[in-house]
Amino acid sequence: xxxxxxxxxxxxxxxxxxxxxxxxxxxxxxxxxxxxxxxxxxxxxxxxxxxxxxxxxxxxxxxxxxxxxxxxxxxxxxxxxxxxxxxxxxxxxxxxxxxxxxxxxxxxxxxxxxxxxxxxxxxxxxxxxxxxxxxxxxxxxxxxxxxxxxxxxxxxxxxxxxxxxxxxxxxxxxxxxxxxxxxxxxxxxxxxxxxxxxxxxxxxxxxxxxxxxxxxxxxxxxxxxxxxxxxxxxxxxxxxxxxxxxxxxxxxxxxxxxxxxxxxxxxxxxxxxxxxxxxxxxxxxxxxxxxxxxxxxxxxxxxxxxxxxxxxxxxxxxxxxxxxxxxxxxxxxxxxxxxxxxxxxxxxxxxxxxxxxxxxxxxxxxxxxxxxxxxxxxxxxxxxxxxxxxxxxxxxxxxxxxxxxxxxxxxxxxxxxxxxxxxxxxxxxx
Amino acid sequence: xxxxxxxxxxxxxxxxxxxxxxxxxxxxxxxxxxxxxxxxxxxxxxxxxxxxxxxxxxxxxxxxxxxxxxxxxxxxxxxxxxxxxxxxxxxxxxxxxxxxxxxxxxxxxxxxxxxxxxxxxxxxxxxxxxxxxxxxxxxxxxxxxxxxxxxxxxxxxxxxxxxxxxxxxxxxxxxxxxxxxxxxxxxxxxxxxxxxxxxxxxxxxxxxxxxxxxxxxxxxxxxxxxxxxxxxxxxxxxxxxxxxxxxxxxxxxxxxxxxxxxxxxxxxxxxxxxxxxxxxxxxxxxxxxxxxxxxxxxxxxxxxxxxxxxxxxxxxxxxxxxxxxxxxxxxxxxxxxxxxxxxxxxxxxxxxxxxxxxxxxxxxxxxxxxxxxxxxxxxxxxxxxxxxxxxxxxxxxxxxxxxxxxxxxxxxxxxxxxxxxxxxxxxxxxxxxxxxxxxxxxxxxxxxxxx
Ligand SMILES: Cc1cc2nc3c(=O)[nH]c(=O)nc-3n(C[C@H](O)[C@H](O)[C@H](O)COP(=O)(O)OP(=O)(O)OC[C@H]3O[C@@H](n4cnc5c(N)ncnc54)[C@H](O)[C@@H]3O)c2cc1C
Ligand code: SF4
Ligand code: SF4
Numbered sequence: 001x002x003x004x005x006x007x008x009x010x011x012x013x014x015x016x017x018x019x020x021x022x023x024x025x026x027x028x029x030x031x032x033x034x035x036x037x038x039x040x041x042x043x044x045x046x047x048x049x050x051x052x053x054x055x056x057x058x059x060x061x062x063x064x065x066x067x068x069x070x071x072x073x074x075x076x077x078x079x080x081x082x083x084x085x086x087x088x089x090x091x092x093x094x095x096x097x098x099x100x101x102x103x104x105x106x107x108x109x110x111x112x113x114x115x116x117x118x119x120x121x122x123x124x125x126x127x128x129x130x131x132x133x134x135x136x137x138x139x140x141x142x143x144x145x146x147x148x149x150x151x152x153x154x155x156x157x158x159x160x161x162x163x164x165x166x167x168x169x170x171x172x173x174x175x176x177x178x179x180x181x182x183x184x185x186x187x188x189x190x191x192x193x194x195x196x197x198x199x200x201x202x203x204x205x206x207x208x209x210x211x212x213x214x215x216x217x218x219x220x221x222x223x224x225x226x227x228x229x230x231x232x233x234x235x236x237x238x239x240x241x242x243x244x245x246x247x248x249x250x251x252x253x254x255x256x257x258x259x260x261x262x263x264x265x266x267x268x269x270x271x272x273x274x275x276x277x278x279x280x281x282x283x284x285x286x287x288x289x290x291x292x293x294x295x296x297x298x299x300x301x302x303x304x305x306x307x308x309x310x311x312x313x314x315x316x317x318x319x320x321x322x323x324x325x326x327x328x329x330x331x332x333x334x335x336x337x338x339x340x341x342x343x344x345x346x347x348x349x350x351x352x353x354x355x356x357x358x359x360x361x362x363x364x365x366x367x368x369x370x371x372x373x374x375x376x377x378x379x380x381x382x383x384x385x386x387x388x389x390x391x392x393x394x395x396x397x398x399x400x401x402x403x404x405x406x407x408x409x410x411x412x413x414x415x416x417x418x419x420x421x422x423x424x425x426x427x428x429x430x
Numbered sequence: 431x432x433x434x435x436x437x438x439x440x441x442x443x444x445x446x447x448x449x450x451x452x453x454x455x456x457x458x459x460x461x462x463x464x465x466x467x468x469x470x471x472x473x474x475x476x477x478x479x480x481x482x483x484x485x486x487x488x489x490x491x492x493x494x495x496x497x498x499x500x501x502x503x504x505x506x507x508x509x510x511x512x513x514x515x516x517x518x519x520x521x522x523x524x525x526x527x528x529x530x531x532x533x534x535x536x537x538x539x540x541x542x543x544x545x546x547x548x549x550x551x552x553x554x555x556x557x558x559x560x561x562x563x564x565x566x567x568x569x570x571x572x573x574x575x576x577x578x579x580x581x582x583x584x585x586x587x588x589x590x591x592x593x594x595x596x597x598x599x600x601x602x603x604x605x606x607x608x609x610x611x612x613x614x615x616x617x618x619x620x621x622x623x624x625x626x627x628x629x630x631x632x633x634x635x636x637x638x639x640x641x642x643x644x645x646x647x648x649x650x651x652x653x654x655x656x657x658x659x660x661x662x663x664x665x666x667x668x669x670x671x672x673x674x675x676x677x678x679x680x681x682x683x684x685x686x687x688x689x690x691x692x693x694x695x696x697x698x699x700x701x702x703x704x705x706x707x708x709x710x711x712x713x714x715x716x717x718x719x720x721x722x723x724x725x726x727x728x729x730x731x732x733x734x735x736x737x738x739x740x741x742x743x744x745x746x747x748x749x750x751x752x753x754x755x756x757x758x759x760x761x762x763x764x765x766x767x768x769x770x771x772x773x774x775x776x777x778x779x780x781x782x783x784x785x786x787x788x789x790x791x792x793x794x795x796x797x798x799x800x801x802x803x804x805x806x807x808x809x810x811x812x813x814x815x816x817x818x819x820x821x822x823x824x825x826x827x828x829x830x831x832x833x834x835x836x837x838x839x840x841x842x843x844x845x846x847x848x849x850x851x852x853x854x855x856x857x858x859x860x861x862x863x864x865x866x867x868x869x870x871x872x873x874x875x876x877x878x879x880x881x
Binding site: 010018040042043046049050051052053056057058059061063161163194195292293296300316319321322323325326328330377379380381384405406407408409410411 | 447505506507508510511512513514515516520592593594595598707708805806807808810811812813814816817826827830844847848849851852853856857858869870871872873
């Protein structure tokens with residue numbers, strides 16, 4: 001079996017290593033344009049901040065690939081001839097496949113406003129973006145970041161460590177307002193401001209102006225204010241990187257459409273990771289998942305499907321984590337920005353430190369629905385188990401200690417948390 | 431495409447934020463260092479002594495000023511900004527200058543101590559007060575070593591002030607160095623008792639269980655000598671296994687030991703330089719266990735020899751101790767181990783050469799409750815943990831597969847857990863049952879096949 005994987009990100013690589021485990025004889029080739037070896041995209045910020053060098057963010061040493069008998073081809077795919085079952089490279093070489101996995105990742109979303117093509121206006125996704133950022137952020141008096149999500153705050157921290165003043169534009173009324181409840185967003189936003197970052201809420205950019213050499217000079221906000229800046233970091237999300245596959249029989253909506261086995265509409269062609277749009281059942285809403293974890297899980301699942309062990313993609317209980325400057329964030333289960341109907345929320349905040357615990361539960365039945373944590377770590381396994389088994393909130397509070405994953409000698413807050421929660425609970429019940 | 435490591439650093443060019451107070455601190459520090467050389471000039475011994483002590487005082491004052499000002503300007507948290515962009519911490523020019531300077535100091539200390547005779551003499555009255563005898567180069571070394579741990583310990587306390595684990599651990603190494611490896615041995619000398627280090631044990635201090643030392647201590651007048659022999663034997667053979675069973679190797683390597691203490695404090699800026707490659711690990715295994723085996727066999731032979739009244743080895747045994755002491759003790763642990771901090775990282779000796787580490791490591795791997803747990807499927811393979819592991823362990827290799835980290839070389843410094851941006855890692859002493867159990871949240875093979 002000749003398997004070709006386009007894309008050496010976490011999805012493609014997890015698929016390759018899993019296929020190798022399932023089928024010791026498969027002929028596996030990963031074709032990727034960005035880099036010769038797999039690197040951790042999530043660690044790009046640490047290169048800029050100087051915590052690591054490129055070699056440190058390669059999760060496997062270079063001997064790993066020949067030892068696992070996985071061929072790496074550092075090249076760009078121009079198109080795929082699905083009828084002839086061939087991949088066509090930019091240099092017009094054709095390579096045969098028996099099975100093809102598309103794991104081409106994302107591209108940064110653009111703003112669609114005047115001035116967007118000026119030098120110094122850029123997204124932050126690839127190694128190329130990082131190199132550009134190095135070039136354009138050298139010795140600049142101010143940078144503007146557009147978009148209050150995870151990449152936006154990463155950019156803010158990156159500039160902060162290089163002592164570059166930052167103006168951070170966020171469209172929502174508080175930071176990450178489309179995902180986080182207000183208390184969490186507000187806490188993080190105080191922390192952002194404590195770093196001297198000029199955070200503007202309810203603000204977007206409507207125009208970017210340039211100088212004679214075609215470099216960005218300033219931006220104009222939706223409120224008509226002009227802010228001088230020589231770099232504009234655009235962090236308004238990502239979109240599947242699938243344009244080179246258009247104009248073929250492959251079904252594409254936002255991403256490459258796949259079923260719950262991660263199979264496309266064409267035989268022996270699969271898609272997974274950021275570039276895939278999953279339509280589990282025709283009546284369901286299709287989802288595009290653009291996370292490291294989901295890429296890894298989809299890569300694993302699709303490897304089974306490729307090796308003739310068709311497996312349903314099952315993300316399991318939702319989880320995610322991030323770090324906002326120095327505040328660690330974890331979430332398990334469902335904690336939407338605005339609580340769903342019949343949901344109650346228990347909230348504890350440390351009076352001085354930046355720590356917060358929120359537990360959502362289903363009000364009539366009491367079963368626990370989700371956790372949000374800032375500055376406190378919980379055990380993934382424990383939260384997953386409670387959520388899966390739909391433990392009642394009373395049980396969760398009684399066993400809260402078991403969930404704590406903070407390091408040794410850290411102050412535990414369970415007592416205060418449970419006291420606060422019990423008060424809130426009895427207020428609901430009475 | 432950044433294929434070489436430097437390429438991304440080219441544009442690194444940020445506004446220098448060193449403020450006046452920091453600059454004053456650095457100036458005072460450098461002036462202090464200069465004063466330390468002045469006693470070498472033809473000056474009277476009183477003046478020499480004055481210059482030397484002012485040198486120590488000023489350099490410490492300058493450094494304290496600089497450190498406090500530097501860290502109070504930043505928020506508490508992981509601050510590895512620019513570590514791999516600055517020459518001093520990424521094997522650049524300044525690192526080489528520092529390494530050559532440190533190595534030179536060791537070479538002078540071991541083989542040409544007469545070159546620093548004036549400095550040694552400047553310590554005479556202090557030495558008389560501390561231990562009732564004139565100073566020698568070992569006292570000078572011990573004093574500098576202890577000062578280094580204390581002042582760089584202060585730096586570690588400031589740098590890691592957000593982490594109670596790091597704070598308590600740093601205080602511990604500072605305490606053990608100052609007390610058990612400095613004040614107590616010298617006070618013992620003052621009381622005409624044998625100089626003895628209660629925080630060093632066989633097989634690191636290999637001769638503590640050699641028949642020669644044991645015989646000498648037991649024959650000392652008073653009960654203290656016998657107690658020292660008892661202490662050495664009991665801790666080495668009983669205390670070490672028990673403590674390692676409950677806490678892992680860390681109770682010693684990153685909480686008590688003086689070599690570890692220096693690595694964790696003065697060596698902290700260099701921890702990222704350890705070699706993470708598989709090849710380095712193969713070297714580690716190939717060197718460290720033979721060193722341990724060598725010590726064990728030699729100790730046994732020496733005892734057999736002593737029971738046979740020298741019939742086995744004759745007078746060869748002294749020769750052994752000297753040769754080993756020279757190659758392993760001086761060259762490996764001193765010149766390479768510390769001198770090369772800025773090039774090879776802070777734990778070269780601990781990782782490749784220390785017989786105690788090998789002994790503790792075997793216990794930790796096979797007979798301990800200690801492990802580093804990984805939190806479910808939260809790892810993003812970023813590599814911070816592996817990069818900042820001073821023992822060159824590829825922590826990420828395990829974390830990204832959801833496996834607990836159980837490695838004989840892990841000294842439990844906790845830095846992997848401290849720098850992890852997703853809070854994935856946690857040092858734990860749990861039950862031995864299921865210690866190697868990986869999480870089911872990554873690669874849940876059996877679950878998948880069901881569906
Ligand atoms: C700065 C940043 C921080 C992030 N942090 C987090 C985080 O903390 N947690 C989290 O869960 N997620 C995070 N993410 C998201 C996560 O990194 C992505 O979801 C994940 O990397 C997607 O993996 P992938 O393998 O699907 O795609 P990618 O990693 O994008 O890999 C796709 C590869 O395919 C190559 N390719 C595409 N088209 C072609 C072609 N035609 N020919 C050849 N090669 C091609 C691309 O060059 C690319 O290398 C972050 C993303 C970014 C950008
Ligand atoms: S694995 Fe972690 S705790 Fe162990 S030595 Fe390395 S950094 Fe320290
Ligand atoms: S530092 Fe944490 S997230 Fe990064 S590779 Fe290590 S365990 Fe994973």
